[in-house]
Amino acid sequence: MIRFADRMNLLTGSEIRELLKLTAQPDIISFAGGLPAPELFPxxxxxxxxxxxxxxxxxxxxxxxxxxxxxxxxxxxxxxxxxxxxxxxxxxxxxxxxxxxxxxxxxxxxxxxxxxxxxxxxxxxxxxxxxxxxxxxxxxxxxxxxxxxxxxxxxxxxxxxxxxxxxxxxxxxxxxxxxxxxxxxxxxxxxxxxxxxxxxxxxxxxxxxxxxxxxxxxxxxxxxxxxxxxxxxxxxxxxxxxxxxxxxxxxxxxxxxxxxxxxxxxxxxxxxxxxxxxxxxxNDLDQHVAKIKEVYGKRRNCMLKAMEEYFPKECTWTYPDGGLFTWVILPEYMDAKELATQCLEKKVAYVPGGSFFPNGGHENTFRMNYSNMPEEKIEEGIKRIAEVIKANLR
Amino acid sequence: MIRFADRMNLLTGSEIRELLKLTAQPDIISFAGGLPAPELFPxxxxxxxxxxxxxxxxxxxxxxxxxxxxxxxxxxxxxxxxxxxxxxxxxxxxxxxxxxxxxxxxxxxxxxxxxxxxxxxxxxxxxxxxxxxxxxxxxxxxxxxxxxxxxxxxxxxxxxxxxxxxxxxxxxxxxxxxxxxxxxxxxxxxxxxxxxxxxxxxxxxxxxxxxxxxxxxxxxxxxxxxxxxxxxxxxxxxxxxxxxxxxxxxxxxxxxxxxxxxxxxxxxxxxxxxxxxxxxxxNDLDQHVAKIKEVYGKRRNCMLKAMEEYFPKECTWTYPDGGLFTWVILPEYMDAKELATQCLEKKVAYVPGGSFFPNGGHENTFRMNYSNMPEEKIEEGIKRIAEVIKANLR
Structure with a gap:
């Protein structure tokens, strides 16, 4: 009989990587991955x-x-x-x-x-x-x-x-x-x-x-x-x-x-x-990085502006000075996993935040990536997520 | 104070990888690595x-x-x-x-x-x-x-x-x-x-x-x-x-x-x-593999022939039908690690066999690779190793 090591009881697939498979279809607006923008690759x-x-x-x-x-x-x-x-x-x-x-x-x-x-x-x-x-x-x-x-x-x-x-x-x-x-x-x-x-x-x-x-x-x-x-x-x-x-x-x-x-x-x-x-x-890598920063910076601005415009006042989010992500906190009674399913029906994806807490909890949070989507899709995607959030307000 | 995991007590560097660093000089005839022949890379x-x-x-x-x-x-x-x-x-x-x-x-x-x-x-x-x-x-x-x-x-x-x-x-x-x-x-x-x-x-x-x-x-x-x-x-x-x-x-x-x-x-x-x-x-990988097999086959033949000719009758070795290695068994009183040091002075290297036994022992063995050296160097290298072995016969 095959017996695995004890550590295997703790390991399950990464939810992000499973989600990434789902969101690989081209018609999905995905804020789920941590993917760099491929159009910027040299x-x-x-x-x-x-x-x-x-x-x-x-x-x-x-x-x-x-x-x-x-x-x-x-x-x-x-x-x-x-x-x-x-x-x-x-x-x-x-x-x-x-x-x-x-x-x-x-x-x-x-x-x-x-x-x-x-x-x-x-x-x-x-x-x-x-x-x-x-x-x-x-x-x-x-x-x-x-x-x-x-x-x-x-x-x-x-x-x-x-x-x-x-x-x-x-x-x-x-x-x-x-x-x-x-x-x-x-x-x-x-x-x-x-x-x-x-x-x-x-x-x-x-x-x-x-x-x-x-x-x-x-x-x-x-x-x-x-x-x-x-x-x-x-x-x-x-x-x-x-x-x-x-x-x-x-x-x-x-x-x-x-x-x-x-x-x-x-x-x-x-x-x-x-x-x-x-x-x-x-090549001059600094020049290349400058290009990345310019594009990602604009995408961040676009995402934060759209959140400001469309997300209900019950939500809060972080203001990143750089990098790839912002973090959204929903009202405590909401479950970001349930909302993710509703969002997927509207062809938009994020990563529910619970997975980022090793001891669980915090189900009312989610992670948003802005580096991998063009600005027009960012705005459209935020609109769709906002609709889902609003529909779940008590 | 920094404390490492228990497993680190068991891990030391691979002797082969340390030896490979020593044998990287171009004037060494090395039978130590498990390296493919780079001149055959496509x-x-x-x-x-x-x-x-x-x-x-x-x-x-x-x-x-x-x-x-x-x-x-x-x-x-x-x-x-x-x-x-x-x-x-x-x-x-x-x-x-x-x-x-x-x-x-x-x-x-x-x-x-x-x-x-x-x-x-x-x-x-x-x-x-x-x-x-x-x-x-x-x-x-x-x-x-x-x-x-x-x-x-x-x-x-x-x-x-x-x-x-x-x-x-x-x-x-x-x-x-x-x-x-x-x-x-x-x-x-x-x-x-x-x-x-x-x-x-x-x-x-x-x-x-x-x-x-x-x-x-x-x-x-x-x-x-x-x-x-x-x-x-x-x-x-x-x-x-x-x-x-x-x-x-x-x-x-x-x-x-x-x-x-x-x-x-x-x-x-x-x-x-x-x-x-x-x-x-x-490309046709089979054609490429056929070329590798032809070259390695000749090198194996060359190595086995040279061992036959130069190694003393007190040694035995395996006859590989393929692959990269043959295995030499010295008289029991010899220590292949000691001989390896003497061989390195003569600019020729192999891997002492003891490392291939997880529980130790078998110090009178060594591994020979024939895929990475041209035939003339194989013959010359075997001659040098043979000299060292003979000098250590009792």
Whole structure:
């Protein structure tokens, strides 16, 4: 008789990925995925990079390579993290992963025994919750407000909870809430972390996509005790289809990630790595990111304006300074899952918010993505969702 | 204070991957890696496939996609498994993975709790041992001879061992031994498996690379109770740099692999998948595999002939009908690790055999790869190793 591991009792498919299948039909206006806008992908640039790579180093690109990743690409990541995130590091502290999702999975495996505690913002990224679940931890949610994690709550939890093995946070344009931590919260957070000496997973997939106001320093750039593990990715600034992300951490921690990577898949795609490196040599990524920010910024404006116009006053939502998402809170008596079904009948989709809370509840919330739909569809989609919400008002 | 998960106590870097770094210098004759011959990679063909893919479906190739993988590629895998391995299946039973290494990692996570037992051939693939270790199992080695696993030993172990959760085997041109199971062994194996109903991981990275004699049926093709999980890969028949493999299994098992894949990295590279699919549409992979087999067959002949000529009569080695490896047994008083150091001074490398036994011992063995070196270097390398062996004879 086939018997599975205990962890399999906890794992079910991601609701988002199941929903994405439903919303793949072209006539659906989908705010459900976290998809970048494909019309902005630098297809011509990547074609040129692919040709150059295969002509100049085809055999190396198609061969096995080191687990750590392609050194010139790691050097470019080092340079970029210095420029964008204020992080001082070198290539010996970079491990290339298959998207930052793989960094999340590895973090769970490196730090968590069954029953260990992981802290995360409430709400937090569903993909991280799912990745960590495979290590069978207990999740403790730290309350948040529009300025990020509530530091007095964090401190209270750390002072009263055993076996906290790591803290997972997305300080910039958080998924799902779109919120960004203030500088004051970041400083307080590092103070608390230094006191309790708990490893921090700082997930930063959206940090470069800021539409307004000043960049905030990354936690990693404020880290004096080597406690922060920074996860970056090319998925949102270039394209997700190459599956390239990275982990930046101090020696001992990065070595553990490397060991897990060896067993997990030996290495990330050599072709993806060398082609991406070639693209970065042939193009100005900053220029490309500027284009993305312009388009996403307009889409955010369009979505927020349409919500303002059509959503009933009983709803509230967040104001994201960047990134891909805003977060809607319905009246408490509403169930965003039930409304999602009604919305699907009107050919419009979002992700119900309950899945973003590892311990459940909060069924009156949902996540809205604005990066993947053109403005006219955004307005039309918001109208349709507004109709559904209004029809459910008591 | 940073505390790692218990599993990290078991994980150290793969000796092979560390050794590969040492042997990367161009003046070393290396029989250490499991590398395909890069001069055979279809670089021009993949360049044409990359251009076509990015011109015709660049946006889709660079976007997120489903966890299961690109349907046309899965259909080609289904067709190929039918033609080459006698397996009847459909695309709903295929999950694309990042190399078959990822399938090994997932197998451990799907089936193994700490302390559970996994059976494997003695010796077995080091990368599988490392992947499974992350799930903290007990390894029980099943003795083998030149015809494969010893079935009476397997039956004895199954009858007397609790908590056997899976059996890992490489029936064709095994890594590291180069051995292939006879038809009789395969039939007896399936009989025993059906009786005990234990899931089987059939790892088949080399099966298509047969230089002589008839193909053997895969275990999966003889599986009447849906117990066999078949792992395949493009790494040895096309190129490893794209990191594409697959898992073929029945519904419930494949669903568990899919759940793990969602958390592990969402999906394998869309670009890699679509470009590989395009390559397969534009080219005859069988013709390409025929070329690989011809070259590797000659290299095997060259290596075996040189061993015959130069190795002292105190050594024995296996005769592989295909694949990438032969396996050498030294006199019992010799330590292949010590000899490896002496060999490295003579600029020649192999992998000491001890690492391929999860429970240790067998230090008088080593693995030789013949796919990655031209014939003149094979002969020269064998001469040098022979000198070292002879200098250590008592």
């Amino acid at each position: 297809v011509e640039g990547m074609k040129a990079a692919a040709i150059k790579t295969l002509e100049e180093s085809g055999e190396a690109a198609m061969q096995y390579s080191t687990t750590e990743g392609f050194p010139p690409l790691r050097q470019k990541i080092v340079d970029r993290m210095k420029a964008k995130n204020g992080i001082q590091t070198d290539i010996d502290h970079i491990l290339i992963t298959s998207g930052s999702q793989q960094g999340l999975d590895f973090a769970g495996r490196v730090f968590l025994n069954p029953g260990d505690v992981v802290l995360m913002e409430s709400p937090s990224y569903l993909g991280a919750i799912n990745a960590f679940k495979a290590s069978e931890p207990k999740f403790v949610e730290v309350p948040t407000d529009n300025n990020g994690m509530l530091m007095e709550e964090l401190e209270k939890i750390l002072a009263t909870t055993d076996n906290v093995k790591m803290i997972y946070v997305i300080p910039d344009f958080q998924n799902p809430s779109g919120r960004t931590w203030t500088l004051e919260r970041r400083e307080k957070f590092m103070e608390i972390i230094n006191k309790f000496e708990i490893p921090v997973i700082e997930d930063n997939p959206y940090g470069e996509l800021r539409f307004e106001n000043e960049n905030m320093p990354s936690l990693k750039s404020m880290d004096t005790k080597d406690l922060v593990i920074f996860l970056g990715t090319f998925s949102k600034i270039l394209a997700p289809g190459y599956r390239l992300g990275w982990v930046c951490a101090e020696d001992e921690i990065l070595e553990k990630f490397n060991f897990i990577k060896q067993g997990a898949d030996l290495q990330s795609s050599t072709v993806s790595q060398i082609e991406t490196n070639t693209f970065l040599e042939m | 670089v021009e063909g993949m360049k044409a496939a990359a251009i076509k893919t990015l011109e015709e479906s660049g946006e889709a190739a660079m976007q997120y996609s489903t966890t299961e993988g690109f349907p046309p590629l899965r259909q080609k895998i289904v067709d190929r498994m039918k033609a080459k391995n006698g397996i009847q299946t459909d695309i709903d039973h295929i999950l694309i993975t990042s190399g078959s290494q990822q399938g090994l990692d997932f197998a451990g996570r799907v089936f193994l709790n700490p302390g559970d037992v996994v059976l494997m051939e003695s010796p077995s693939y080091l990368g599988a041992i490392n992947a499974f270790k992350a799930s903290e199992p007990k390894f029980v080695e099943v003795p083998t001879d030149n015809n494969g696993m010893l079935m009476e030993e397997l039956e004895k172990i199954l009858a007397t061992t609790d908590n056997v959760k899976m059996i890992y085997v490489i029936p064709d041109f095994q890594n590291p031994s180069g051995r292939t199971w006879t038809l009789e062994r395969r039939e007896k194996f399936m009989e025993i498996i059906n009786k005990f109903e234990i899931p089987v991981i059939e790892d088949n990275p080399y099966g298509e690379l047969r230089f002589e004699n008839e193909n053997m049926p895969s275990l999966k093709s003889m599986d009447t109770k849906d117990l066999v999980i078949f792992l395949g890969t493009f790494s040895k028949i096309l190129a490893p740099g794209y990191r594409l493999g697959w898992v073929c299994a029945e519904d419930e098992i494949l669903e568990k692999f899919n759940f793990i894949k969602q958390g592990a990295d969402l999906q394998s590279s869309t670009v890699s998948q679509i470009e590989t699919n395009t390559f397969l549409e534009m």
